[in-house]
Amino acid sequence: MKPSITALEGTWTLAFADVRHPDGTRGHDYGDSPKGVFQVDHNGHYAMFIFDSARPRFAANDRSKGTPEEFRAAIMGTSSHFGTVAIDPATHTLTFHVVGSTYPNSEGTTQVRHYTMDGDVLSYQVAARPNGDIPLTGWKRMQP
Template sequence: MVKHLILAAGMVAAASSGDAHISDGEPSLAGTWVMDSAYEVLADGRRVTNYGEHPLGLLIVDPAGRYSLQIFRRDRPAFATGDKARGTPEEFRAAALGSSTHFGRVRIDAVAKQLIFDIEGASFPNWEGRRQVRDYVLQDGLLRYAVPASASGNGTTAYSIWRRVEQGDGDG
């Protein structure tokens, strides 16, 4: 019996010492976040909104640091045929460029003020199996971070702003 209690205590300790929460007093990403806004700064300095003025987005992080992130442009056109396998090149392009999804593990480096994403799967296959480090600010229920230009492959730096959803909040 004592052996089982020790094993159970060890499992609880391991589960609660995950990457999303460093230690008491340190920031935690665990929870549900909705996209507040997103924009990009192109290599030439112009600011654009590739996901539109009010993108849809959801970021969920569990206490162990496993995450799932989705961003969608609201005005993506529906496929005319209603069949995903028979879309036109333009429909496929709008669907691919109008969304960004990935999942894996995330942790905070509070000293460096960086998020470290270890991406397992992504709608952009070039990100799979890669680590991405992003400067961030977590303040007043908002998480802001920059996706470095090196991740886009074209010199664009993307900025994402997420708002934490409080438990019981019907928004999101």
């Protein structure tokens, strides 16, 4: 039997976007005041957006005229993807089937993340990066 998506259904606001370094210290992955939203519908379709709120604006005020540094800051200061998500409460896993992403290498992948749910706060960790950093993400359910 397929687990119910009801536990995830709705709109969530970003509570934190941190990173745990190999030495055990924890820092911010998307600046001091990241912002984001995670939406899941009753069929498990999702859209997720995380932004570093300190990303610099483009000086030319024209996205087609950004400098290489502005483009780098814009892409490195965001993580966004959409697709379908499934939840398995027995194994405490979320399975994301990524259809589209700001990081093209994620498109078409399946990503499994271990989660915890504490009241209206959902948190999970992403697989370790090549440098050993482990992204930690938390979402708070928005009330209707």
